[in-house]
Amino acid sequence: MIQMKEFSFQYASGRRPALKDIDLEIHPGDFVGVIGNSGAGKSTLTYAINGIIPHYYPGDFYGSVLVDGMDTVETKPEQLAGKVGSVFQDVDAQMVASYVEDELLFGLENFGVPKDEIESRLQEALERTGITDLRFREIDSLSGGQKQKVAVAAIIALRPDIIVLDEPTGELDPESSEQIFRLLKSLNETYGTTIVVVEQKVGLLCGYAKRLVLLDQGRIVMEGPVREVLKSADRMEEIGIHVPRVVSLYKELVRKDLFHGAAPIHTAEAEKMMQEVLS
Ligand SMILES: Nc1ncnc2c1ncn2[C@@H]1O[C@H](COP(=O)(O)OP(=O)(O)OP(=O)(O)O)[C@@H](O)[C@H]1O
Ligand SMILES: [Mg+2]
Known part of the structure:
Protein backbone atom coordinates (compact mmCIF):
# COMPACT_ATOMS: atom_id res chain seq x y z
CA MET A 1 0.00 0.00 0.00
CA ILE A 2 1.13 3.51 -0.83
CA GLN A 3 0.04 6.23 1.58
CA MET A 4 0.66 9.90 1.03
CA LYS A 5 -0.41 12.15 3.86
CA GLU A 6 -0.43 15.92 3.54
CA PHE A 7 2.54 15.45 1.25
CA SER A 8 4.12 18.49 -0.39
CA PHE A 9 7.40 18.78 -2.20
CA GLN A 10 9.35 21.68 -3.61
CA TYR A 11 12.54 20.99 -5.60
CA ALA A 12 15.60 22.73 -4.16
CA SER A 13 15.80 24.85 -7.30
CA GLY A 14 12.02 25.19 -7.69
CA ARG A 15 10.11 28.41 -7.22
CA ARG A 16 6.90 26.80 -6.02
CA PRO A 17 5.89 23.38 -4.75
CA ALA A 18 5.79 20.73 -7.48
CA LEU A 19 3.24 18.85 -5.38
CA LYS A 20 1.02 20.32 -2.72
CA ASP A 21 -1.16 18.78 0.01
CA ILE A 22 -1.36 15.36 -1.56
CA ASP A 23 -3.51 12.86 0.29
CA LEU A 24 -3.61 9.63 -1.61
CA GLU A 25 -3.91 5.94 -0.80
CA ILE A 26 -3.15 3.30 -3.37
CA HIS A 27 -4.09 -0.20 -2.30
CA PRO A 28 -2.53 -3.52 -3.32
CA GLY A 29 -3.93 -4.66 -6.66
CA ASP A 30 -5.01 -1.18 -7.67
CA PHE A 31 -4.47 0.11 -11.21
CA VAL A 32 -4.17 3.88 -11.07
CA GLY A 33 -3.82 6.18 -14.06
CA VAL A 34 -2.25 9.59 -13.46
CA ILE A 35 -3.15 12.40 -15.84
CA GLY A 36 -2.52 16.13 -15.98
CA ASN A 37 -0.92 18.82 -18.10
CA SER A 38 2.78 19.31 -18.55
CA GLY A 39 4.30 20.48 -15.27
CA ALA A 40 1.30 19.28 -13.23
CA GLY A 41 3.54 17.12 -11.05
CA LYS A 42 2.99 13.66 -12.55
CA SER A 43 6.67 12.66 -12.70
CA THR A 44 7.22 14.15 -9.27
CA LEU A 45 4.45 11.90 -7.93
CA THR A 46 6.21 8.83 -9.37
CA TYR A 47 9.53 9.96 -7.83
CA ALA A 48 7.82 10.24 -4.47
CA ILE A 49 6.75 6.60 -4.69
CA ASN A 50 10.11 5.12 -5.69
CA GLY A 51 12.11 7.30 -3.32
CA ILE A 52 13.97 9.30 -6.01
CA ILE A 53 12.43 12.11 -3.97
CA PRO A 54 13.95 13.09 -1.61
CA HIS A 55 17.04 10.90 -2.08
CA TYR A 56 18.21 12.01 -5.53
CA TYR A 57 16.29 15.26 -5.88
CA PRO A 58 16.65 17.20 -2.67
CA GLY A 59 14.13 19.84 -1.67
CA ASP A 60 11.53 20.72 0.94
CA PHE A 61 9.55 17.63 1.84
CA TYR A 62 6.45 17.97 4.02
CA GLY A 63 4.04 15.33 5.25
CA SER A 64 4.75 11.65 4.68
CA VAL A 65 4.94 8.99 2.02
CA LEU A 66 4.76 5.37 3.14
CA VAL A 67 5.28 2.38 0.86
CA ASP A 68 4.19 -0.82 2.59
CA GLY A 69 4.69 1.01 5.85
CA MET A 70 8.24 2.10 4.96
CA ASP A 71 8.79 5.83 5.26
CA THR A 72 10.44 6.86 1.97
CA VAL A 73 12.47 9.57 3.71
CA GLU A 74 14.12 6.94 5.89
CA THR A 75 14.33 4.17 3.30
CA LYS A 76 16.95 4.14 0.56
CA PRO A 77 15.62 3.90 -3.01
CA GLU A 78 17.75 0.75 -3.43
CA GLN A 79 15.76 -0.83 -0.59
CA LEU A 80 12.49 0.26 -2.14
CA ALA A 81 13.53 -1.05 -5.54
CA GLY A 82 12.75 -4.63 -4.52
CA LYS A 83 9.18 -3.57 -3.93
CA VAL A 84 8.70 -0.82 -6.48
CA GLY A 85 9.78 -1.21 -10.10
CA SER A 86 10.03 2.01 -12.09
CA VAL A 87 9.93 2.87 -15.76
CA PHE A 88 11.08 6.46 -16.15
CA GLN A 89 9.87 9.11 -18.56
CA ASP A 90 13.46 9.52 -19.81
CA VAL A 91 14.08 5.96 -20.89
CA ASP A 92 17.69 6.61 -21.93
CA ALA A 93 18.56 7.67 -18.40
CA GLN A 94 17.14 4.38 -17.18
CA MET A 95 19.36 2.06 -19.21
CA VAL A 96 22.39 0.69 -17.37
CA ALA A 97 23.70 -1.85 -19.91
CA SER A 98 24.83 -1.79 -23.54
CA TYR A 99 22.87 -4.85 -24.65
CA VAL A 100 19.21 -5.73 -24.17
CA GLU A 101 19.95 -9.08 -22.55
CA ASP A 102 22.34 -7.47 -20.05
CA GLU A 103 19.79 -4.80 -19.19
CA LEU A 104 17.44 -7.53 -18.00
CA LEU A 105 20.17 -9.65 -16.40
CA PHE A 106 21.40 -6.67 -14.39
CA GLY A 107 18.15 -6.48 -12.44
CA LEU A 108 17.65 -10.24 -12.18
CA GLU A 109 21.15 -10.74 -10.76
CA ASN A 110 21.03 -7.75 -8.45
CA PHE A 111 17.67 -8.49 -6.89
CA GLY A 112 18.59 -11.97 -5.77
CA VAL A 113 16.50 -13.96 -8.22
CA PRO A 114 17.57 -17.62 -7.88
CA LYS A 115 20.08 -18.55 -10.61
CA ASP A 116 17.98 -21.38 -12.04
CA GLU A 117 15.05 -19.01 -12.54
CA ILE A 118 16.93 -16.25 -14.34
CA GLU A 119 16.78 -17.63 -17.87
CA SER A 120 13.07 -18.42 -17.73
CA ARG A 121 12.22 -15.03 -16.24
CA LEU A 122 14.28 -13.31 -18.90
CA GLN A 123 12.60 -15.20 -21.73
CA GLU A 124 9.14 -14.64 -20.31
CA ALA A 125 9.68 -10.88 -19.92
CA LEU A 126 10.97 -10.57 -23.50
CA GLU A 127 8.05 -12.59 -24.79
CA ARG A 128 5.40 -10.68 -22.89
CA THR A 129 6.72 -7.35 -24.19
CA GLY A 130 7.07 -8.78 -27.70
CA ILE A 131 10.83 -8.18 -28.02
CA THR A 132 12.30 -11.69 -28.06
CA ASP A 133 13.99 -10.80 -31.34
CA LEU A 134 15.79 -7.87 -29.69
CA ARG A 135 17.52 -9.97 -27.03
CA PHE A 136 21.04 -9.67 -28.43
CA ARG A 137 20.74 -6.16 -29.84
CA GLU A 138 22.79 -3.19 -28.75
CA ILE A 139 20.55 -0.74 -26.88
CA ASP A 140 22.02 2.24 -28.73
CA SER A 141 20.77 0.77 -32.01
CA LEU A 142 17.12 0.64 -30.85
CA SER A 143 14.32 3.10 -31.52
CA GLY A 144 12.76 5.05 -28.66
CA GLY A 145 9.74 2.76 -28.68
CA GLN A 146 11.89 -0.38 -28.59
CA LYS A 147 13.82 1.06 -25.64
CA GLN A 148 10.54 1.66 -23.83
CA LYS A 149 9.69 -2.01 -24.27
CA VAL A 150 13.13 -3.03 -22.96
CA ALA A 151 12.59 -0.82 -19.89
CA VAL A 152 9.21 -2.45 -19.25
CA ALA A 153 10.65 -5.95 -19.80
CA ALA A 154 13.49 -5.29 -17.34
CA ILE A 155 10.99 -4.29 -14.66
CA ILE A 156 8.40 -7.01 -15.15
CA ALA A 157 11.16 -9.65 -15.07
CA LEU A 158 11.66 -8.70 -11.40
CA ARG A 159 7.96 -9.15 -10.56
CA PRO A 160 7.81 -6.25 -8.09
CA ASP A 161 4.65 -5.77 -6.01
CA ILE A 162 4.27 -2.23 -7.35
CA ILE A 163 5.13 -0.96 -10.83
CA VAL A 164 5.31 2.77 -11.48
CA LEU A 165 5.49 3.86 -15.11
CA ASP A 166 5.92 7.41 -16.36
CA GLU A 167 4.52 7.74 -19.88
CA PRO A 168 5.67 4.27 -20.95
CA THR A 169 3.99 4.53 -24.36
CA GLY A 170 5.21 8.02 -25.26
CA GLU A 171 7.15 6.74 -28.25
CA LEU A 172 4.97 3.77 -29.15
CA ASP A 173 2.42 3.44 -31.94
CA PRO A 174 -1.21 2.72 -30.98
CA GLU A 175 -0.88 -1.07 -31.38
CA SER A 176 2.26 -1.29 -29.22
CA SER A 177 0.69 1.06 -26.67
CA GLU A 178 -2.30 -1.28 -26.35
CA GLN A 179 0.10 -4.20 -26.03
CA ILE A 180 1.85 -2.56 -23.06
CA PHE A 181 -1.47 -1.81 -21.37
CA ARG A 182 -2.74 -5.35 -21.97
CA LEU A 183 0.45 -6.57 -20.33
CA LEU A 184 -0.02 -4.27 -17.32
CA LYS A 185 -3.59 -5.45 -16.98
CA SER A 186 -2.56 -9.08 -17.08
CA LEU A 187 0.11 -8.52 -14.39
CA ASN A 188 -2.48 -6.69 -12.33
CA GLU A 189 -4.96 -9.55 -12.66
CA THR A 190 -2.55 -12.50 -12.48
CA TYR A 191 -0.21 -11.41 -9.71
CA GLY A 192 -2.20 -8.59 -8.14
CA THR A 193 0.60 -6.20 -9.09
CA THR A 194 -0.22 -2.63 -8.14
CA ILE A 195 0.09 -0.40 -11.20
CA VAL A 196 0.59 3.36 -11.16
CA VAL A 197 0.92 4.73 -14.66
CA VAL A 198 1.26 8.26 -15.99
CA GLU A 199 -0.30 8.40 -19.44
CA GLN A 200 -1.24 11.20 -21.84
CA LYS A 201 -3.58 9.06 -23.91
CA VAL A 202 -6.60 9.29 -21.66
CA GLY A 203 -8.76 7.14 -23.95
CA LEU A 204 -6.25 4.31 -23.80
CA LEU A 205 -5.82 4.67 -20.06
CA CYS A 206 -9.55 4.59 -19.35
CA GLY A 207 -9.86 1.18 -21.00
CA TYR A 208 -7.47 -0.36 -18.47
CA ALA A 209 -7.12 1.69 -15.27
CA LYS A 210 -9.48 1.21 -12.34
CA ARG A 211 -8.90 4.67 -10.88
CA LEU A 212 -7.77 8.02 -12.20
CA VAL A 213 -5.84 10.76 -10.44
CA LEU A 214 -5.96 14.14 -12.15
CA LEU A 215 -3.21 16.55 -11.15
CA ASP A 216 -3.26 20.24 -11.88
CA GLN A 217 -0.53 22.61 -10.75
CA GLY A 218 0.70 20.21 -8.10
CA ARG A 219 -2.67 19.39 -6.58
CA ILE A 220 -5.03 16.47 -6.96
CA VAL A 221 -8.16 18.01 -8.46
CA MET A 222 -10.02 14.77 -9.16
CA GLU A 223 -9.54 11.22 -7.96
CA GLY A 224 -11.71 8.16 -8.10
CA PRO A 225 -13.00 5.24 -10.18
CA VAL A 226 -12.58 5.92 -13.91
CA ARG A 227 -16.31 6.24 -14.58
CA GLU A 228 -16.78 8.65 -11.69
CA VAL A 229 -13.99 10.91 -12.88
CA LEU A 230 -15.27 10.80 -16.47
CA LYS A 231 -18.60 12.18 -15.26
CA SER A 232 -16.71 15.43 -14.73
CA ALA A 233 -15.42 15.49 -18.29
CA ASP A 234 -16.29 19.20 -18.51
CA ARG A 235 -13.99 20.01 -15.66
CA MET A 236 -11.26 17.93 -17.30
CA GLU A 237 -11.65 19.87 -20.53
CA GLU A 238 -11.51 23.17 -18.63
CA ILE A 239 -8.16 22.10 -17.23
CA GLY A 240 -6.99 21.27 -20.73
CA ILE A 241 -7.10 17.47 -20.68
CA HIS A 242 -8.08 15.76 -23.91
CA VAL A 243 -11.17 13.78 -23.05
N1 LIG B 1 14.60 18.59 -11.13
C1 LIG B 1 13.78 19.63 -10.99
N2 LIG B 1 14.21 20.77 -10.40
C2 LIG B 1 13.38 21.83 -10.24
N3 LIG B 1 12.10 21.85 -10.62
C3 LIG B 1 11.63 20.75 -11.21
C4 LIG B 1 12.44 19.59 -11.43
N4 LIG B 1 11.68 18.65 -12.03
C5 LIG B 1 10.46 19.19 -12.19
N5 LIG B 1 10.42 20.44 -11.69
C6 LIG B 1 9.23 21.34 -11.66
O1 LIG B 1 8.21 20.71 -10.88
C7 LIG B 1 6.94 20.86 -11.49
C8 LIG B 1 6.34 19.50 -11.78
O2 LIG B 1 7.15 18.83 -12.74
P1 LIG B 1 6.89 17.35 -13.23
O3 LIG B 1 8.07 16.97 -14.04
O4 LIG B 1 6.56 16.50 -12.06
O5 LIG B 1 5.61 17.55 -14.13
P2 LIG B 1 4.92 16.50 -15.16
O6 LIG B 1 3.47 16.53 -14.86
O7 LIG B 1 5.62 15.20 -15.10
O8 LIG B 1 5.17 17.22 -16.58
P3 LIG B 1 5.41 16.53 -18.03
O9 LIG B 1 4.05 16.18 -18.56
O10 LIG B 1 6.01 17.66 -18.83
O11 LIG B 1 6.31 15.37 -17.89
C9 LIG B 1 7.17 21.72 -12.73
O12 LIG B 1 6.91 23.05 -12.40
C10 LIG B 1 8.64 21.53 -13.04
O13 LIG B 1 9.18 22.66 -13.67
MG1 LIG C 1 6.62 14.08 -16.45
Whole structure:
Protein backbone atom coordinates (compact mmCIF):
# COMPACT_ATOMS: atom_id res chain seq x y z
CA MET A 1 0.00 0.00 0.00
CA ILE A 2 1.13 3.51 -0.83
CA GLN A 3 0.04 6.23 1.58
CA MET A 4 0.66 9.90 1.03
CA LYS A 5 -0.41 12.15 3.86
CA GLU A 6 -0.43 15.92 3.54
CA PHE A 7 2.54 15.45 1.25
CA SER A 8 4.12 18.49 -0.39
CA PHE A 9 7.40 18.78 -2.20
CA GLN A 10 9.35 21.68 -3.61
CA TYR A 11 12.54 20.99 -5.60
CA ALA A 12 15.60 22.73 -4.16
CA SER A 13 15.80 24.85 -7.30
CA GLY A 14 12.02 25.19 -7.69
CA ARG A 15 10.11 28.41 -7.22
CA ARG A 16 6.90 26.80 -6.02
CA PRO A 17 5.89 23.38 -4.75
CA ALA A 18 5.79 20.73 -7.48
CA LEU A 19 3.24 18.85 -5.38
CA LYS A 20 1.02 20.32 -2.72
CA ASP A 21 -1.16 18.78 0.01
CA ILE A 22 -1.36 15.36 -1.56
CA ASP A 23 -3.51 12.86 0.29
CA LEU A 24 -3.61 9.63 -1.61
CA GLU A 25 -3.91 5.94 -0.80
CA ILE A 26 -3.15 3.30 -3.37
CA HIS A 27 -4.09 -0.20 -2.30
CA PRO A 28 -2.53 -3.52 -3.32
CA GLY A 29 -3.93 -4.66 -6.66
CA ASP A 30 -5.01 -1.18 -7.67
CA PHE A 31 -4.47 0.11 -11.21
CA VAL A 32 -4.17 3.88 -11.07
CA GLY A 33 -3.82 6.18 -14.06
CA VAL A 34 -2.25 9.59 -13.46
CA ILE A 35 -3.15 12.40 -15.84
CA GLY A 36 -2.52 16.13 -15.98
CA ASN A 37 -0.92 18.82 -18.10
CA SER A 38 2.78 19.31 -18.55
CA GLY A 39 4.30 20.48 -15.27
CA ALA A 40 1.30 19.28 -13.23
CA GLY A 41 3.54 17.12 -11.05
CA LYS A 42 2.99 13.66 -12.55
CA SER A 43 6.67 12.66 -12.70
CA THR A 44 7.22 14.15 -9.27
CA LEU A 45 4.45 11.90 -7.93
CA THR A 46 6.21 8.83 -9.37
CA TYR A 47 9.53 9.96 -7.83
CA ALA A 48 7.82 10.24 -4.47
CA ILE A 49 6.75 6.60 -4.69
CA ASN A 50 10.11 5.12 -5.69
CA GLY A 51 12.11 7.30 -3.32
CA ILE A 52 13.97 9.30 -6.01
CA ILE A 53 12.43 12.11 -3.97
CA PRO A 54 13.95 13.09 -1.61
CA HIS A 55 17.04 10.90 -2.08
CA TYR A 56 18.21 12.01 -5.53
CA TYR A 57 16.29 15.26 -5.88
CA PRO A 58 16.65 17.20 -2.67
CA GLY A 59 14.13 19.84 -1.67
CA ASP A 60 11.53 20.72 0.94
CA PHE A 61 9.55 17.63 1.84
CA TYR A 62 6.45 17.97 4.02
CA GLY A 63 4.04 15.33 5.25
CA SER A 64 4.75 11.65 4.68
CA VAL A 65 4.94 8.99 2.02
CA LEU A 66 4.76 5.37 3.14
CA VAL A 67 5.28 2.38 0.86
CA ASP A 68 4.19 -0.82 2.59
CA GLY A 69 4.69 1.01 5.85
CA MET A 70 8.24 2.10 4.96
CA ASP A 71 8.79 5.83 5.26
CA THR A 72 10.44 6.86 1.97
CA VAL A 73 12.47 9.57 3.71
CA GLU A 74 14.12 6.94 5.89
CA THR A 75 14.33 4.17 3.30
CA LYS A 76 16.95 4.14 0.56
CA PRO A 77 15.62 3.90 -3.01
CA GLU A 78 17.75 0.75 -3.43
CA GLN A 79 15.76 -0.83 -0.59
CA LEU A 80 12.49 0.26 -2.14
CA ALA A 81 13.53 -1.05 -5.54
CA GLY A 82 12.75 -4.63 -4.52
CA LYS A 83 9.18 -3.57 -3.93
CA VAL A 84 8.70 -0.82 -6.48
CA GLY A 85 9.78 -1.21 -10.10
CA SER A 86 10.03 2.01 -12.09
CA VAL A 87 9.93 2.87 -15.76
CA PHE A 88 11.08 6.46 -16.15
CA GLN A 89 9.87 9.11 -18.56
CA ASP A 90 13.46 9.52 -19.81
CA VAL A 91 14.08 5.96 -20.89
CA ASP A 92 17.69 6.61 -21.93
CA ALA A 93 18.56 7.67 -18.40
CA GLN A 94 17.14 4.38 -17.18
CA MET A 95 19.36 2.06 -19.21
CA VAL A 96 22.39 0.69 -17.37
CA ALA A 97 23.70 -1.85 -19.91
CA SER A 98 24.83 -1.79 -23.54
CA TYR A 99 22.87 -4.85 -24.65
CA VAL A 100 19.21 -5.73 -24.17
CA GLU A 101 19.95 -9.08 -22.55
CA ASP A 102 22.34 -7.47 -20.05
CA GLU A 103 19.79 -4.80 -19.19
CA LEU A 104 17.44 -7.53 -18.00
CA LEU A 105 20.17 -9.65 -16.40
CA PHE A 106 21.40 -6.67 -14.39
CA GLY A 107 18.15 -6.48 -12.44
CA LEU A 108 17.65 -10.24 -12.18
CA GLU A 109 21.15 -10.74 -10.76
CA ASN A 110 21.03 -7.75 -8.45
CA PHE A 111 17.67 -8.49 -6.89
CA GLY A 112 18.59 -11.97 -5.77
CA VAL A 113 16.50 -13.96 -8.22
CA PRO A 114 17.57 -17.62 -7.88
CA LYS A 115 20.08 -18.55 -10.61
CA ASP A 116 17.98 -21.38 -12.04
CA GLU A 117 15.05 -19.01 -12.54
CA ILE A 118 16.93 -16.25 -14.34
CA GLU A 119 16.78 -17.63 -17.87
CA SER A 120 13.07 -18.42 -17.73
CA ARG A 121 12.22 -15.03 -16.24
CA LEU A 122 14.28 -13.31 -18.90
CA GLN A 123 12.60 -15.20 -21.73
CA GLU A 124 9.14 -14.64 -20.31
CA ALA A 125 9.68 -10.88 -19.92
CA LEU A 126 10.97 -10.57 -23.50
CA GLU A 127 8.05 -12.59 -24.79
CA ARG A 128 5.40 -10.68 -22.89
CA THR A 129 6.72 -7.35 -24.19
CA GLY A 130 7.07 -8.78 -27.70
CA ILE A 131 10.83 -8.18 -28.02
CA THR A 132 12.30 -11.69 -28.06
CA ASP A 133 13.99 -10.80 -31.34
CA LEU A 134 15.79 -7.87 -29.69
CA ARG A 135 17.52 -9.97 -27.03
CA PHE A 136 21.04 -9.67 -28.43
CA ARG A 137 20.74 -6.16 -29.84
CA GLU A 138 22.79 -3.19 -28.75
CA ILE A 139 20.55 -0.74 -26.88
CA ASP A 140 22.02 2.24 -28.73
CA SER A 141 20.77 0.77 -32.01
CA LEU A 142 17.12 0.64 -30.85
CA SER A 143 14.32 3.10 -31.52
CA GLY A 144 12.76 5.05 -28.66
CA GLY A 145 9.74 2.76 -28.68
CA GLN A 146 11.89 -0.38 -28.59
CA LYS A 147 13.82 1.06 -25.64
CA GLN A 148 10.54 1.66 -23.83
CA LYS A 149 9.69 -2.01 -24.27
CA VAL A 150 13.13 -3.03 -22.96
CA ALA A 151 12.59 -0.82 -19.89
CA VAL A 152 9.21 -2.45 -19.25
CA ALA A 153 10.65 -5.95 -19.80
CA ALA A 154 13.49 -5.29 -17.34
CA ILE A 155 10.99 -4.29 -14.66
CA ILE A 156 8.40 -7.01 -15.15
CA ALA A 157 11.16 -9.65 -15.07
CA LEU A 158 11.66 -8.70 -11.40
CA ARG A 159 7.96 -9.15 -10.56
CA PRO A 160 7.81 -6.25 -8.09
CA ASP A 161 4.65 -5.77 -6.01
CA ILE A 162 4.27 -2.23 -7.35
CA ILE A 163 5.13 -0.96 -10.83
CA VAL A 164 5.31 2.77 -11.48
CA LEU A 165 5.49 3.86 -15.11
CA ASP A 166 5.92 7.41 -16.36
CA GLU A 167 4.52 7.74 -19.88
CA PRO A 168 5.67 4.27 -20.95
CA THR A 169 3.99 4.53 -24.36
CA GLY A 170 5.21 8.02 -25.26
CA GLU A 171 7.15 6.74 -28.25
CA LEU A 172 4.97 3.77 -29.15
CA ASP A 173 2.42 3.44 -31.94
CA PRO A 174 -1.21 2.72 -30.98
CA GLU A 175 -0.88 -1.07 -31.38
CA SER A 176 2.26 -1.29 -29.22
CA SER A 177 0.69 1.06 -26.67
CA GLU A 178 -2.30 -1.28 -26.35
CA GLN A 179 0.10 -4.20 -26.03
CA ILE A 180 1.85 -2.56 -23.06
CA PHE A 181 -1.47 -1.81 -21.37
CA ARG A 182 -2.74 -5.35 -21.97
CA LEU A 183 0.45 -6.57 -20.33
CA LEU A 184 -0.02 -4.27 -17.32
CA LYS A 185 -3.59 -5.45 -16.98
CA SER A 186 -2.56 -9.08 -17.08
CA LEU A 187 0.11 -8.52 -14.39
CA ASN A 188 -2.48 -6.69 -12.33
CA GLU A 189 -4.96 -9.55 -12.66
CA THR A 190 -2.55 -12.50 -12.48
CA TYR A 191 -0.21 -11.41 -9.71
CA GLY A 192 -2.20 -8.59 -8.14
CA THR A 193 0.60 -6.20 -9.09
CA THR A 194 -0.22 -2.63 -8.14
CA ILE A 195 0.09 -0.40 -11.20
CA VAL A 196 0.59 3.36 -11.16
CA VAL A 197 0.92 4.73 -14.66
CA VAL A 198 1.26 8.26 -15.99
CA GLU A 199 -0.30 8.40 -19.44
CA GLN A 200 -1.24 11.20 -21.84
CA LYS A 201 -3.58 9.06 -23.91
CA VAL A 202 -6.60 9.29 -21.66
CA GLY A 203 -8.76 7.14 -23.95
CA LEU A 204 -6.25 4.31 -23.80
CA LEU A 205 -5.82 4.67 -20.06
CA CYS A 206 -9.55 4.59 -19.35
CA GLY A 207 -9.86 1.18 -21.00
CA TYR A 208 -7.47 -0.36 -18.47
CA ALA A 209 -7.12 1.69 -15.27
CA LYS A 210 -9.48 1.21 -12.34
CA ARG A 211 -8.90 4.67 -10.88
CA LEU A 212 -7.77 8.02 -12.20
CA VAL A 213 -5.84 10.76 -10.44
CA LEU A 214 -5.96 14.14 -12.15
CA LEU A 215 -3.21 16.55 -11.15
CA ASP A 216 -3.26 20.24 -11.88
CA GLN A 217 -0.53 22.61 -10.75
CA GLY A 218 0.70 20.21 -8.10
CA ARG A 219 -2.67 19.39 -6.58
CA ILE A 220 -5.03 16.47 -6.96
CA VAL A 221 -8.16 18.01 -8.46
CA MET A 222 -10.02 14.77 -9.16
CA GLU A 223 -9.54 11.22 -7.96
CA GLY A 224 -11.71 8.16 -8.10
CA PRO A 225 -13.00 5.24 -10.18
CA VAL A 226 -12.58 5.92 -13.91
CA ARG A 227 -16.31 6.24 -14.58
CA GLU A 228 -16.78 8.65 -11.69
CA VAL A 229 -13.99 10.91 -12.88
CA LEU A 230 -15.27 10.80 -16.47
CA LYS A 231 -18.60 12.18 -15.26
CA SER A 232 -16.71 15.43 -14.73
CA ALA A 233 -15.42 15.49 -18.29
CA ASP A 234 -16.29 19.20 -18.51
CA ARG A 235 -13.99 20.01 -15.66
CA MET A 236 -11.26 17.93 -17.30
CA GLU A 237 -11.65 19.87 -20.53
CA GLU A 238 -11.51 23.17 -18.63
CA ILE A 239 -8.16 22.10 -17.23
CA GLY A 240 -6.99 21.27 -20.73
CA ILE A 241 -7.10 17.47 -20.68
CA HIS A 242 -8.08 15.76 -23.91
CA VAL A 243 -11.17 13.78 -23.05
CA PRO A 244 -11.72 10.55 -25.03
CA ARG A 245 -14.03 11.11 -28.00
CA VAL A 246 -16.60 8.58 -26.81
CA VAL A 247 -16.82 10.52 -23.57
CA SER A 248 -17.44 13.81 -25.39
CA LEU A 249 -20.15 12.05 -27.34
CA TYR A 250 -21.60 10.56 -24.15
CA LYS A 251 -21.66 14.01 -22.52
CA GLU A 252 -23.49 15.45 -25.49
CA LEU A 253 -26.08 12.66 -25.44
CA VAL A 254 -26.66 13.12 -21.71
CA ARG A 255 -26.99 16.88 -22.15
CA LYS A 256 -29.60 16.36 -24.85
CA ASP A 257 -31.41 13.94 -22.56
CA LEU A 258 -30.94 11.10 -25.06
CA PHE A 259 -28.96 8.76 -22.84
CA HIS A 260 -29.07 8.09 -19.10
CA GLY A 261 -26.55 5.27 -18.54
CA ALA A 262 -22.98 5.35 -17.27
CA ALA A 263 -20.09 6.76 -19.29
CA PRO A 264 -18.68 4.19 -21.72
CA ILE A 265 -15.02 3.34 -21.28
CA HIS A 266 -14.62 0.57 -23.87
CA THR A 267 -15.53 0.50 -27.55
CA ALA A 268 -18.07 -2.24 -26.86
CA GLU A 269 -19.81 -0.02 -24.33
CA ALA A 270 -19.82 2.91 -26.74
CA GLU A 271 -21.50 0.66 -29.30
CA LYS A 272 -24.10 -0.37 -26.77
CA MET A 273 -24.75 3.28 -25.93
CA MET A 274 -25.29 4.13 -29.59
CA GLN A 275 -27.62 1.17 -30.08
CA GLU A 276 -29.67 2.32 -27.12
CA VAL A 277 -29.83 5.88 -28.39
CA LEU A 278 -30.80 4.82 -31.89
CA SER A 279 -33.42 2.30 -30.88
N1 LIG B 1 14.60 18.59 -11.13
C1 LIG B 1 13.78 19.63 -10.99
N2 LIG B 1 14.21 20.77 -10.40
C2 LIG B 1 13.38 21.83 -10.24
N3 LIG B 1 12.10 21.85 -10.62
C3 LIG B 1 11.63 20.75 -11.21
C4 LIG B 1 12.44 19.59 -11.43
N4 LIG B 1 11.68 18.65 -12.03
C5 LIG B 1 10.46 19.19 -12.19
N5 LIG B 1 10.42 20.44 -11.69
C6 LIG B 1 9.23 21.34 -11.66
O1 LIG B 1 8.21 20.71 -10.88
C7 LIG B 1 6.94 20.86 -11.49
C8 LIG B 1 6.34 19.50 -11.78
O2 LIG B 1 7.15 18.83 -12.74
P1 LIG B 1 6.89 17.35 -13.23
O3 LIG B 1 8.07 16.97 -14.04
O4 LIG B 1 6.56 16.50 -12.06
O5 LIG B 1 5.61 17.55 -14.13
P2 LIG B 1 4.92 16.50 -15.16
O6 LIG B 1 3.47 16.53 -14.86
O7 LIG B 1 5.62 15.20 -15.10
O8 LIG B 1 5.17 17.22 -16.58
P3 LIG B 1 5.41 16.53 -18.03
O9 LIG B 1 4.05 16.18 -18.56
O10 LIG B 1 6.01 17.66 -18.83
O11 LIG B 1 6.31 15.37 -17.89
C9 LIG B 1 7.17 21.72 -12.73
O12 LIG B 1 6.91 23.05 -12.40
C10 LIG B 1 8.64 21.53 -13.04
O13 LIG B 1 9.18 22.66 -13.67
MG1 LIG C 1 6.62 14.08 -16.45
